Amino acid sequence: MSTRWNLRSDRRAWLQRIARGVVGGCAGFGLNWAGLMRARAVALGSEVPGSLEPIRSCILVFQYGGPSHLDTFDMKSTASSETRSEFREIATSLPGVNVCEHLPHMARVMHKVTQIRSMSHTNRLHDSAATEVLTGYPAPNGDVENFAPFPQFYPSFGSTMSFLRHASACDVPFAALPWAFHNVVDVPCQGGGFLGNRYDPFQISVDPAQVTYNATMLERPDDLSFDRIADRLGLLSNFERGPSTTCMQDKVAEWRRLHTRAVDLLAAEAFRDALNVDLEDRATRERYGMYDSQPRGGGVGAENAYAQNMRGQNLLLARRLVEVGVPFVNVYDYKQQGQNWDAHSDNFGQHRNYLLPAADRGISALIDDLDERGLLDSTLVVVTGEFGRTPKINGNGGRDHWPDCYTVLLAGGGAKRGFVYGASDRLGAYPLEKPVSPADLAATIYWRFGVDPRTEVRDTLDRPHRIAEGTPVRELFV
Secondary structure, three states: OOHHHHHHHOHHHHHHHHHHOOOHHHHHHHOOHHHHHHHHHHHOOOOOOOOOOOOOEEEEEEOOOOOOHHHOOOOOOOOOOOOOOOOOEEEOOOOOOEEEOOOHHHHOOHHHEEEEEEEOOOOOOHHHHHHHHHHOOOOOOOOOOOOOOOOOOOOOHHHHHHHHOOOOOOOOOEEEEOOOOEOOOEOOOOOOHHHOHHHOOEEOEEEOOOOEEEOHHHOOOOOOOHHHHHHHHHHHHHHHOOHHHOOOHHHHHHHHHHHHHHHHHHOOHHHHHHOOHHHOOHHHHHHHOOOOOOOOOOOOOHHHOOOHHHHHHHHHHHHHHHHOOOOEEEEEOOOEOOOOOOOOEOHHHHHHHHHHHHHHHHHHHHHHHHHHOOOOOOEEEEEEOOOEEOOOOOOOEOOOEEOOOEEEEEEEOOEOOOEEEOEEOOOOOOEEEOOEOHHHHHHHHHHHOOOOOOOEEEOOOOOEEEOOOOOOOHHHEO
16 A cells, blocks of 8 residues: 555545645744734633533524513413413423423423523614624624624624634534524624634535535535645645745735635534434434425415424534534524514414424424433533513514513533523513523523633734623522
8 A cells, every 4th residue: 555545544634734734934823813812811711610511512592583482481371461372381391380382392301401581681673682692792883783784793602612712623613504694684793703704603504495404615526636635735835935925924824724724624524424414314303303395485474484494404403513523503593584583473373383383393302312312411502582572462463572581491511400590570571580691691601611701802902802791690500
């Protein structure tokens, strides 16, 4: 066997040595501003959450549009008809805790779930509310919807974790699927913000007609062998050592980083295989939910949502990703404003017919599947919208935006099983006790990863920012 073939037998190590070792004087340029800031972050230390082991992964399920807490997990059956849900309450596996009748699968796993019934913030519009929920910080431009592209400032949770753990051996530190969610424009809370686009998530897209997922950057043309890739990197190495690049070391280093990243991903076979949900048996896929790929049509809500049929499969893919070592996965339940959980009209019909059935089956399957595979203790599942819905039912039979009080679900990651934290008042309008802010939830997520929420990172103007301004809700954990 030739030496060349021996190298190919460990093609990842071989390609990475070529990709990382050819820049000469630029190779050490990675210890730049970002590297120094990361060192500063690490120097602040991390907290060990009592006797708990830090989690290895987090799946954040974002229910874009805002589910109605009053028609799901915090029902107020004794309230007046202006507030009371049309749905009945049913008993669950957790004695004394009931849920909506259209959540029968969740009812069977509530003994594994932690509820926060006192989430609260002040942003009443989708873009600003989503920004605060997914970054832990209010939107810099206030409580507004963006009608033109607006740059993201604060990084998302997965981006921050990618930054802090940049040196860890991980093919994909942060993945998002199955799209970037969109109002008038893509909502600016889904990427690296001031940390830079290198900490944006690895974006996985969906093909609802084929019931598959795509990551085109992982596709290597059949005629591009790893030998040819190595030859190309060698030629690039020779070019980069030339005098024309000596005055552009920072640009050369960034170019080399992108090449190295591309090589890493081309060799990431386990990650690529994880995207192929067809490898799961039919029973598992049906457990998460498989639905008709055609929009229902005829309405103005979730019945017309893009890739409605993939909502359960999105959660199955999230499980497959954490199984191969992806630390942070964001699952965006819906893509487009107006075709999501935002039930300003026909709230009960929307929840009963389109919103709850897939969420009920998919989230319960995710919790059970992680538990059966021994992954639930090391994986924190967070299920949240950007806000809840108004206690008062409007004239169109809908409920409007309500950030003042709503419910968030947690499962796994050491969270107390079958636990209800906080409470809303008799109308579900305001926290009655133990209010929790998005900043507190952010701090809790970082804390469970073993990272001190007081850790500082710096923006492009060298201003310090704590990764979270809130306080971890330690009472949620054993």
